[in-house]
Amino acid sequence: MNKEQQSIIPKRKKEKNRSGFVMLSVVGCMYLLTFYFNPQAGQESLLAAFKILKMIIPILLVVFFLMALLHTFIDSKSISKHIGEQSGVRGWVIALVGGILSHGPAYVWYPMISDLRNHGARDGLIVAFFYTRSIKLPWLPLMVSYFGLAFTVVLTVLVILSAWIQGLIVDKFTALLEE
């Protein structure tokens, strides 16, 4: 890593931290306004937020554990081999199946996926991963009961297919921009 790159990274990190605090302040103001105009809604919102936090803590722990493993045992070379430029069919399978199997809200996965991206994971595969996350295996029986088996099967197949197509579009677009 050259000096120029080294000086850019802390600067970007500072900007990210700052935007996080700005966003937190904006959301804090929104809560204050809600509490001012409708205290009950404010209280319910706060309770709902704590419920969400409680629900995602186990998933966050898994994500942080995976990130630690990633930093300790997996290098950029092997990431590049499995989900990088030359990953081929294996990369698509990892992204599509990984998206289907991953649990919790998408934003919980953002730090880990962004880490993988910094180590060479392809944008197209990341987009495909995020799209197949709309297939929620534990909730499929409920979807069948509401909308029928045919609907659930067709929707699931189309989501997988379109996740792949979106990944291809993103890869093509990225390649065009980099040329």
Next chain:
Amino acid sequence: MPMLLSVIALAGLFETLVTPEMIQSVFKGSLVEDTLIGTGIGAVSVGQPFLSYVIGGELLDEGVSLYAVTAFILSFVTLGVIQVPLEWSLFGTRFTLLRNSLSFIFAFLIAISTVYIVGLLS
């Protein structure tokens, strides 16, 4: 971490302030328009994925088209207005714009294709 906490706090706020009744009231009866509205409403809605099926079922009972309901349940998970700031800060403007635009377009296209194919099968 502050950005993640902001998203969680925003999710709590949206879950309370955006009610199923509000969602029902915005549909107009036009197929294309309702499918687009379904996509947009799904994008700003927050909650467990099963909630989108429950709300979707209620919308169907209220006479909203299956096209709009399909677009709604798809964008409920694939799009998320409240998580855009976090996505933008970690992945950058180009990635965030591209991914969200594609998710929006494909929610619309998949909704149309799903209902069409299910219609052919039944």
